[in-house]
Amino acid sequence: xxxxxxxxxxxxxxGGFDAAVEAAAAGLRTALVETADLGGxxxxxxxIPTKLWLGATCVIEELAAQTKVRVASxxxxxxxxxxxxxxxxxxxxxxxxxxxxxAALGVDLVAGRGRVAExxxxxxxxxxxSRTLKFRKLLVATGSRPASFPGLTPDGKRVLDSTGFLALPxxxxxxxxxxxxxxxLEMAQAAHRLGAKITVVDALPRIAGPEDPEVSKALESxxxxxxxxxxxxxxxxxxxxxxxxxxxxxxxESGxESGxESGSEELVADCALVAVGRRPNSAxxxxxxxxxxxxGPGYISTDENLLAAPDVYAVGDVNGRxxxxxxxxxxxxxxxxxxxxxxxxxxxSGPVPSILYGAPEVxxxxxxxxxxxxxxxxxxxxxxxxxxxxxxxxxxxxxxxVKCVWREGRVVxxxxxxxxxxxxxxxxxLIVRAGWTREDAAGFMFPHPTLDESLKAALxxxxxxx
Amino acid sequence: xxxxxxxxxxxxxxGGFDAAVEAAAAGLRTALVETADLGGxxxxxxxIPTKLWLGATCVIEELAAQTKVRVASxxxxxxxxxxxxxxxxxxxxxxxxxxxxxAALGVDLVAGRGRVAExxxxxxxxxxxSRTLKFRKLLVATGSRPASFPGLTPDGKRVLDSTGFLALPxxxxxxxxxxxxxxxLEMAQAAHRLGAKITVVDALPRIAGPEDPEVSKALESxxxxxxxxxxxxxxxxxxxxxxxxxxxxxxxESGxESGxESGSEELVADCALVAVGRRPNSAxxxxxxxxxxxxGPGYISTDENLLAAPDVYAVGDVNGRxxxxxxxxxxxxxxxxxxxxxxxxxxxSGPVPSILYGAPEVxxxxxxxxxxxxxxxxxxxxxxxxxxxxxxxxxxxxxxxVKCVWREGRVVxxxxxxxxxxxxxxxxxLIVRAGWTREDAAGFMFPHPTLDESLKAALxxxxxxx
Numbered sequence: 001x002x003x004x005x006x007x008x009x010x011x012x013x014x015g016g017f018d019a020a021v022e023a024a025a026a027g028l029r030t031a032l033v034e035t036a037d038l039g040g041x042x043x044x045x046x047x048i049p050t051k052l053w054l055g056a057t058c059v060i061e062e063l064a065a066q067t068k069v070r071v072a073s074x075x076x077x078x079x080x081x082x083x084x085x086x087x088x089x090x091x092x093x094x095x096x097x098x099x100x101x102x103a104a105l106g107v108d109l110v111a112g113r114g115r116v117a118e119x120x121x122x123x124x125x126x127x128x129x130s131r132t133l134k135f136r137k138l139l140v141a142t143g144s145r146p147a148s149f150p151g152l153t154p155d156g157k158r159v160l161d162s163t164g165f166l167a168l169p170x171x172x173x174x175x176x177x178x179x180x181x182x183x184x185l186e187m188a189q190a191a192h193r194l195g196a197k198i199t200v201v202d203a204l205p206r207i208a209g210p211e212d213p214e215v216s217k218a219l220e221s222x223x224x225x226x227x228x229x230x231x232x233x234x235x236x237x238x239x240x241x242x243x244x245x246x247x248x249x250x251x252x253e254s255g256x257e258s259g260x261e262s263g264s265e266e267l268v269a270d271c272a273l274v275a276v277g278r279r280p281n282s283a284x285x286x287x288x289x290x291x292x293x294x295x296g297p298g299y300i301s302t303d304e305n306l307l308a309a310p311d312v313y314a315v316g317d318v319n320g321r322x323x324x325x326x327x328x329x330x331x332x333x334x335x336x337x338x339x340x341x342x343x344x345x346x347x348x349s350g351p352v353p354s355i356l357y358g359a360p361e362v363x364x365x366x367x368x369x370x371x372x373x374x375x376x377x378x379x380x381x382x383x384x385x386x387x388x389x390x391x392x393x394x395x396x397x398x399x400x401x402v403k404c405v406w407r408e409g410r411v412v413x414x415x416x417x418x419x420x421x422x423x424x425x426x427x428x429x430l431i432v433r434a435g436w437t438r439e440d441a442a443g444f445m446f447p448h449p450t451l452d453e454s455l456k457a458a459l460x461x462x463x464x465x466x
Numbered sequence: 467x468x469x470x471x472x473x474x475x476x477x478x479x480x481g482g483f484d485a486a487v488e489a490a491a492a493g494l495r496t497a498l499v500e501t502a503d504l505g506g507x508x509x510x511x512x513x514i515p516t517k518l519w520l521g522a523t524c525v526i527e528e529l530a531a532q533t534k535v536r537v538a539s540x541x542x543x544x545x546x547x548x549x550x551x552x553x554x555x556x557x558x559x560x561x562x563x564x565x566x567x568x569a570a571l572g573v574d575l576v577a578g579r580g581r582v583a584e585x586x587x588x589x590x591x592x593x594x595x596s597r598t599l600k601f602r603k604l605l606v607a608t609g610s611r612p613a614s615f616p617g618l619t620p621d622g623k624r625v626l627d628s629t630g631f632l633a634l635p636x637x638x639x640x641x642x643x644x645x646x647x648x649x650x651l652e653m654a655q656a657a658h659r660l661g662a663k664i665t666v667v668d669a670l671p672r673i674a675g676p677e678d679p680e681v682s683k684a685l686e687s688x689x690x691x692x693x694x695x696x697x698x699x700x701x702x703x704x705x706x707x708x709x710x711x712x713x714x715x716x717x718x719e720s721g722x723e724s725g726x727e728s729g730s731e732e733l734v735a736d737c738a739l740v741a742v743g744r745r746p747n748s749a750x751x752x753x754x755x756x757x758x759x760x761x762g763p764g765y766i767s768t769d770e771n772l773l774a775a776p777d778v779y780a781v782g783d784v785n786g787r788x789x790x791x792x793x794x795x796x797x798x799x800x801x802x803x804x805x806x807x808x809x810x811x812x813x814x815s816g817p818v819p820s821i822l823y824g825a826p827e828v829x830x831x832x833x834x835x836x837x838x839x840x841x842x843x844x845x846x847x848x849x850x851x852x853x854x855x856x857x858x859x860x861x862x863x864x865x866x867x868v869k870c871v872w873r874e875g876r877v878v879x880x881x882x883x884x885x886x887x888x889x890x891x892x893x894x895x896l897i898v899r900a901g902w903t904r905e906d907a908a909g910f911m912f913p914h915p916t917l918d919e920s921l922k923a924a925l926x927x928x929x930x931x932x
Contacts, residue, residue: 063529072522077538445818
């Protein structure tokens with residue numbers, strides 16, 4: 001007789017794994033089907049390896065900062081092969097720990113590709129053949145993969161997506177980064193520290209397009225001081241491996257001033273990283289038969305309860321709400337709470353912090369001034385410069401700012417750019433969630449000296465029109 | 467005709483300065499009397515110079531951590547003379563900016579020693595002679611100075627207090643730290659990075675005495691791995707300069723196992739730092755005539771409204787409530803709000819975060835398990851180890867933990883020890899203030915990957931008896 005699972009989870013990334021753990025811990029009979037590796041893109045080819053790169057190399061930036069103010073000198077060498085080996089060990093150990101956790105909780109882990117055969121029945125193609133799993137509720141948490149476009153398809157040789165780039169045995173001496181979003185900028189920062197000459201190419205006129213324009217400007221300014229080249233507002237006709245190099249051809253019409261004649265311009269580097277967004281893994285899951293609908297580039301539509309169809313939930317990247325690991329985990333928690341009859345009302349994310357790691361870092365949470373204006377809402381802004389903060393001074397990394405967005409006397413958004421501003425993320429999210437007034441900020445004891453005081457200073461600063 | 471100030475502030479440290487700024491900005495006629503330098507001990511000989519030392523040298527710790535996992539190698543030299551010059555420039559620039567801020571707000575800054583002559587009248591001895599200042603309200607914010615005891619008096623040669631130590635032109639090769647509290651431990655960490663061999667001596671059986679015993683143990687373990695020596699639970703008979711060295715004599719009765727015979731044991735180093743606490747600056751202010759009373763080693767008694775006598779407030783170190791810069795600033799805000807008729811009810815500090823900076827760091831906020839037990843209260847604790855956190859892994863600094871204290875299902879205290887845990891301080895304070903339940907923690911979106919997730923993990927971990 002076949003088991004009927006209370007919860008069947010498709011995908012073992014942050015959303016799927018957390019859901020399986022929480023459901024099993026609460027006594028639900030749970031199975032998890034994963035095609036590839038536990039941990040998903042986040043652990044295996046996304047956030048975690050990037051942070052290991054940035055963490056291991058941050059000493060290079062710290063030394064550069066103290067050298068610039070003539071306090072320190074010296075030389076730091078990072079052994080990239082050793083770093084890659086450490087990264088791989090860390091990822092393998094984390095995967096193993098995740099597997100052990102699932103096993104300890106009695107979650108059935110099924111390695112294979114799942115497809116809904118009929119309502120409440122999933123067929124899984126495993127290495128040993130096909131298996132049929134029955135379920136009461138299905139959670140689709142299949143995540144996303146790097147996007148590619150015609151002419152911009154990674155070939156795995158000199159043109160790589162983020163997954164291929166993180167697996168490199170050697171850091172190239174020069175790197176074309178196609179796409180000035182957070183993924184490209186984080187990897188470019190690590191590559192820069194490891195010796196690569198960076199050129200960032202983007203169709204938008206500024207990097208970090210979704211951020212406040214002042215943030216983009218500050219980022220670009222810091223990166224230019226590091227010696228990076230930028231080709232912004234240009235269209236890429238193609239990027240391909242030629243003679244052991246990555247050759248990027250700009251669209252002749254878009255080259256701008258430096259594009260010269262109408263002929264196409266080429267950029268050449270040892271390697272190109274294509275980081276032009278991500279696409280949902282929603283195909284071939286057999287979901288159409290259940291009434292699941294897709295939108296945009298294939299995101300699964302979900303209702304206010306994260307239901308994609310009766311008895312079918314979708315969380316994380318694949319539902320397109322917010323392509324962030326912590327959003328997936330948060331949605332997973334809600335779904336399990338609903339299954340346990342503990343969640344009241346529709347899913348509410350609360351403020352969703354978005355972070356660029358590196359040096360500088362970027363933090364954004366809540367409503368930005370530009371978004372408010374676009375909606376016709378009237379907001380005020382207040383800000384402080386990091387140079388006034390003693391911790392920023394101590395680290396000789398004083399470029400950047402914190403900016404608050406106010407509506408009707410309450411904070412509705414916070415953004416920051418500069419060294420270490422990621423550490424303000426949770427506090428900023430709590431403040432935005434609580435909708436602090438200026439008096440709330442004045443009355444709360446911020447420890448001294450901390451970078452967090454820059455948040456307080458920004459909250460207490462004079463407000464002006466956005 | 468003499469001006470009568472709405473607010474006369476005695477002392478230009480964090481409490482006095484902030485009070486003067488806020489009062490003047492709100493339209494109160496304000497004067498500030500300062501004997502020495504604007505900024506008080508915090509800016510001139512406390513938190514800020516220490517953080518500049520730690521910030522400039524943290525690259526040494528980061529490199530050591532990555533070297534230990536064989537990812538990085540190299541050498542970093544910190545030019546101590548250049549660091550001291552940078553520190554002095556930073557302090558001078560900050561003082562100048564503070565003076566300009568007061569001037570811009572119309573605060574009268576009077577350099578001199580103030581003494582209350584009669585109710586609502588202060589006599590100030592200035593370089594140009596005596597001045598009489600009339601006031602409606604007086605705020606005493608005169609701060610504190612390093613404590614010394616018989617036999618433990620810094621002589622300014624090889625035996626220094628924290629002020630003298632921060633002014634050293636050269637870092638000694640060996641250092642005796644008398645007092646294993648936060649001040650001694652922060653300075654010792656900087657000294658260690660700058661090449662000094664460290665020996666910590668304390669009468670208590672553990673360092674960081676006010677902290678959770680597990681925190682003390684973790685700290686000691688890390689410092690021992692750095693090669694520090696500890697002589698704990700011993701009494702110091704004397705410390706004095708002899709032949710260009712600091713010579714510390716242990717009380718023969720207390721030397722413990724390693725003390726050998728009943729004869730006294732001597733410890734010798736290039737320098738001794740006496741960091742055995744601080745004492746309030748409450749003498750010779752003429753406050754007795756106003757009815758102000760003192761307690762303990764001379765702290766000014768204050769009532770629930772921070773009043774020391776009618777029309778006389780006291781904030782900061784001098785009132786002995788909490789010897790922390792941010793506590794002083796917070797109290798100052800309350801007093802000014804009261805003067806403006808905006809504060810309702812008695813002074814409430816909210817959770818007061820206490821932080822040891824360095825690597826590792828310590829954070830404490832709210833009630834600790836030991837404190838609860840001592841009061842006969844029943845609490846539970848939950849914890850997580852930092853080794854499970856990906857950011858700790860990325861920085862190869864995984865020793866340490868986060869521990870939460872629960873009472874009746876709500877968080878009442880949080881402590882942490884490990885690399886960078888100071889960044890959890892504000893979040894921890896907000897969580898303790900709100901009295902989160904486990905469900906609150908589960909339902910809040912913590913960004914991934916962040917060190918803050920260790921806080922969430924600790925909040926979600928199984929609770930056990932304290």
